[in-house]
Amino acid sequence: MSNLDSYLQTDIQRRKFLEWIGLSSLALALPAMSLSGCQSGRFHEDEKQDFKNVFDLESLSRKVMGDDAIEYLNGGADDLKTVKANLEGYNKIQIRARRLIDVSTISTKVDLFGQxxxxxxxxxxxxxxxxxHQEGEVATAKAAASRKHQLIVSTVSNYSVSEVAAAYGPNLWFQLYPTPDRKITKILLEKAEQAGCPVCVLTVDTPVVGNRESSGTTLFGLIEAGELKMGNLEGLLPKGMTFTDPSVTWEMIGWLRANCHMKIVKKGIVTREDAALAILHGADGVIVSNHGGRQLESNRGTIECLPEVVDEIKGRIPVLIDGGIRRGTDVFKALALGATAVCIGRPFCWGLGALGQEGVEIALDILKGELVRDMQLAGTPSIGNITKDFVSRY
Ligand SMILES: Cc1cc2nc3c(=O)[nH]c(=O)nc-3n(C[C@H](O)[C@H](O)[C@H](O)COP(=O)(O)O)c2cc1C
Structure with a gap:
């Protein structure tokens, strides 16, 4: 029996057992309570072959995690059209491979913000x-560090930014939701700077939380009940105050400049107009993102938004992208259309939900392995070689 099969088998037994003893769906949604038996084993290197792609991790995570966690992770706004558009956007782009180029050595290195x-x-x-998963962001941080991937920690992480930095090492980036109270925002920035973060990623697509009809109840119930802590906001956010602020405008960049020393990246840019404003207001970088289709049901995939943003930015600051990246070829296509780097959300969380740190490592190994192979097959030995000449669109 393969490792994957035996894990699935263990999970089926766990679920049957939980059903048999009549535990509620809340108990099933709590990985900390229910997963210890499933996650005790470590994989041998050769056994990791069982996970052929990130979708194998998704399948396992769907077996192992509780229903509400599955919904929270995989859900999106309204009818999930933007979630789908993010994925489908990549199908509209083809790769134009070149032949007889020495691809015996591949470099995936990129320069970003002085690193x-x-x-x-x-x-x-x-x-x-x-x-x-019970080890949450700490497991993710250890995996990202062991595989040398850049990590961005959320304002609403369960572990604090300093705990995540301790597990990750230097150069952790901090994502900021500006709370309605700037005194709290300032404390968040101080925590990030004390943890050594050089980059603040300001999320700009969340003036309010999107309409996610199928997720959230259990999660917010657990937070309300104090069973799930918000590592950075614990004791800071008054009862009833959300972490989003609908009054934020472009002036926020100036406020951030005056209140921290971190580089400032805008996450959530999807138009040429806002790319121009990001430059005007002195952003150090932008991330083309629609929050994984969890905010506005816009029906535009981020890969479809990327060209107009790249065109407007004209190489003055880095342009990153996320949303729907599931394959090395997706990474390749985004880089070819002008992204300096890409970000992934759900794929590493599938690994986390399935197997904790090791699952995140498997997800990262799969995606990087696919990218390296795709670069060899396309005739691009380094990231700098991947230009728009390597893709066509219809
Ligand atoms: C479960 C979940 C939670 C998220 N939480 C945050 C967050 O706290 N802050 C943020 O800026 N984006 C958040 N995002 C959006 C991601 O940063 C990213 O934009 C998105 O996941 C990329 O799409 P992908 O999941 O298709 O890769 C979240 C996404 C998911 C799936």
Missing amino acids: TLDTPIILSPVGFQKFF
Whole structure:
């Protein structure tokens, strides 16, 4: 029996047992309570072959995690059209491979904000990761560090930014939701700077939380009940105050400049107009993102938004992208259309939910492995070689 099969078998037994003893769906949604038996084994290197792609991790995570955690992770706004558009956008782009180029050595290194990153695949900020696995963001941080991937920690992480930085090492980036109270925002910035974060990623697509009809109840119930802590906001956010602020405008960049020393990246830009404003207001970078289709049901995939943003930015600051990246070829296509680097959300969380740190490592290994192979097959030995000449669109 393969490792994957035996894990699935263990999970089926766990679920049957839980059903038999009559535990509620809330108990099933709590990985901390229910997963210890499933996650005790470590994989041998050769056994990781059982996970052929990130979808195998998704399948396992859907077996292992509780229903509410599955909904929270995989859900999106309204009818999920934007979630689908993010995925489908990549199908409208084809790769134009070149032949007879020496691809015996491949470099995936990229330069970003004064650092050389080992790979252009960055882990997006994802909140409440303890909902997926008891070690939450700490497991993710250890995996990202061991595989040398850039990590962005969310404002609404269950572990604090300093705990995540301790597990990750230097150069952790901090994602900021500006709370309605700037005194709290200032404390968040101080916490990030004390943890050594050089980059603040300001999420600009969330003036309010999107209409996610199928997720959230259990999660917010657990937070309300104090069973799931918000590592950065614990004791800071008054009861009833949300972490989003609908009054934020472009002036926020100036406020951030005056209140921290971090580089400022805008996450959630999807138009040429806002790319121009980001430059005007002095952003250090932008991330083309629609929050994984969880905010406005816009029906535009981010890969379809990327060209107009790249065209407007004209290489003055880095342009990153996330949303729907599931394959090395997706990474390749985004880089070819002008992204400096890409971010992934759900794929690493599938690994986390399935197997904790090791699952995140498997997800990262799969995606980087696919990218390297795709670069060899396309005739691009380094990231700099991947230009728009390597793709066509219809
Ligand atoms: C469960 C979940 C939680 C998220 N939490 C945050 C967050 O706290 N802050 C943020 O800026 N984006 C958040 N995002 C959006 C991601 O950073 C990213 O934009 C998105 O996941 C990329 O799409 P993908 O999941 O298709 O890769 C979250 C996404 C998911 C799936």
